[in-house]
Amino acid sequence: MKTIKVPTWNKCKSRQWAAWNCPTLKKPLRTCKGWTCIPGWEKKSRQVPSSITILTKEVDLCDEIRRALGKGLGDKFIKSAEAICGCFTRLQNFATTGSFTAMSIRGEMTTATTKVADDTLSIEKCFGKVSLPILNNKVDVANVLKSIAPWVIAQAKDIDLSVFQSLARVVAACQAGNFNANSIGAAVNNYLTPSFQLMEPPIKSVLVQWDGALTRIQERVKDINEAANSLASNYDIMRAEFDSSKQKICEELQRCDGQGVPRFLDRVDEVIEAANRLWPVRGPLDVPSNQLGKRLAEMIQLRKDIKRYPEAASLVSMIKQGKFKKISDIFLFMPIVQRIPELAKQIKTDLSPLQDIIKQYKQPSGEAQENTWSLSWSNIIWPDTELTSDSPEADAALITELNAVDELVRNYLSSHLLAYSNGMVIMDAELRGFSVVNGSFAMETKVVTYNRWTTISIDMPCSKKETKVYRKSGFQKSFSWRTYFKCKVVPVTAYFPKTHVPYIRIRGGAGIDPNDQ
Structure with missing residues (x-):
């Protein structure tokens, strides 16, 4: 007025x-x-009157929300308001920063990415308080983490926000010059302990195959050596006995003028000399034979050391040298990852001489064994044509000598040539099926990632602006206020940093190919 x-x-x-x-x-x-x-x-x-004054009264926003949504939905929204309006928006904003990308995509460990882990963990807890669901697509990478022949997958523990935070903190501290061996060891080993539990069975399954292959190869080397020793020690006796029987047949009995008897004696002479050319394999076999025992011992120790932790001093040294900067460097802390390729290289070197031996001796031993297997005078000499002398006593004497030669072949050649030849065949098959020998062995360290996110798609209180013009005594004034109503918000998604899953792929089979059996 x-x-x-x-x-x-x-x-x-x-x-x-x-x-x-x-x-x-x-x-x-x-x-x-x-x-x-x-x-x-x-x-x-x-x-x-000089103007219009509009009298207002305060309303309770929560009551307005309950009135718009109904009590049940209203209470639920009010409880989640901080998470939805505060934490959710913060997460959306984080996802646009460079440090978020450095952590999520590249897995870099720096002071900046450590802060990202700290902040997003607090947001995750904020969501947890109101049971706002956090989803993931880990199922989409399941096939990547599944062992499918010939590959064996050894998966480490997921590096989620809490694990990343723990590792990144010690790295960031070291980058700032604060080296604490105890903190570093605790952070790394807390991750390695569950990781080794997951990785041990698949890694051990590969090493067990190698152990079996080396053991079988060692047994075949032993069989071949023993057969070669027998052939070497039997040669002089066998030659003397054969020459004696041949002299009796040809000179005393005068029965070498036919076709069957000379052919039989020549065949026996050939297999004796063929066997004599096989025993020198003993020298070349000595070196790989000695090394096989060492490799088997290393294999046993390696299986025990799958869960071996790196020394604390080694951890500090690697971080000081800047070798551990991102998640993919985590394999530096797993001694087993370095030792498997080293052992594979040693095994290949040790078994290489056996491949040369097989090239030189497999075919001759197989031919000698095949020629001996069916070698008998009764398969070569026809009684109707060559055992028809006028003297039955002479025929009986000839048969006695021929049987002696047959027995000589059986006693001094057959079993040893069979063991020798079989040993070569099986050893060849084992080597061809052994990945570290045939060149198919491979070991890769990899990191796969999957997403984690939360999506808001609920009934929410929406508001609209209401305006009314009041007139009195020639004066007018407009007034605006908000009214609330229930509405369905278009789904909105906010992403957490990706979860990283380190894993090892090993193509390291061993064993005889079924096609060779």
């Missing part, structure tokens, strides 16, 4: 002394005197 001067007609603006006729019956000439009013305009103060 304000005061204004308003022109007003006043019937008695002023007064003056005046006389006027006021006759009566008794006094017709009577006059009266007195004060009379003189009318006129004058300005008077008056209160008039």
Whole structure:
């Protein structure tokens, strides 16, 4: 309100002394005197409206939300408001920063990415308080982490936010010059312990195959050596006995002028000499034979050391040298990862001489064994044509000598050549099926990632602006306020940094190919 001067007609603006006729019956000439009013305009103060004031009252926002959504949904939204309006938005903003990308995509460990881990962990806890679900697509990388022949997958523990935070903190501290061996060892070993538990079975399955292959190869080397020793030690006796029988047959009995007997004796002579050319394998076999024992011992120790931790001093040294900067460097802390390729290289070197031996001796031993297997005078000499002398006694003497030669072949050649030849065949098959020998061995260290996110898609209180114009006494004023109503928000997603999963791929089979059996 304000005061204004308003022109007003006043019937008695002023007064003056005046006389006027006021006759009566008794006094017709009577006059009266007195004060009379003189009318006129004058300005008077008056209160008039100057504006419009709109009176408002406060309302409880939570009550308005409950009124819009209903009590159940309203309470749920109010409880989640901080997570939805605060934490969710923070996570969306984080995802646009360079440090978030460095952590999520490249797995870099720096002071900046450590802060990202700290902040996103607090957001994760914020979501957890209101049970806001956090989803992931780990199922999409399941096939990558699945062992499918010929590859064996050894998966380490997932490096999630908490693991990353723990590792990144010690790395960042070291980068700042604060080296604490105990903190470093605790952070790394806390990750390696569950990782080794996961990785041990698949890695051991590969080493068990290698152990079996080396053991079988060692046994075949032993069989071949023993057979070669027998052939070497039997040669002189066998040659002497054969020459004696041949002399009796050809000179004393005069029965070498036919076709069957000379052919049989020549065949026996050939297999004796063929066997004599096989025993020198003993020298070349000595070196790989000695090394096989060493490799088997190393294999046993390596299987025990799968879960071996690196020394604390080694951890500090690697971090000081800047070798551990990102998640993919985690394999530097796994001694088993370095030792498997080293052992594979040693095994290949040690078994290489056996491949040369097989090239030189496998075919001759196989031919000698095949020629001996069916070698018998009864398969070469026809009794009807060569055992028809006039003297039954002479025929009996010939048969006795021929049987002696057959027995000589059986006693001195057959079993040893069979062991020798079989040993070569099996050893060849083992070597061809052994990945570290045939060149198919491979070992790769890799990291696969999967996403984690939360999506908001719920009934929420939406608001709209209401406006009304108030008019009074020539004045008007508009006033706006918000009203709330239930609405379905289009799904909105915010992503956490990716979870990294280190794993090892090993193509390291061993064993005889079924096609060779």
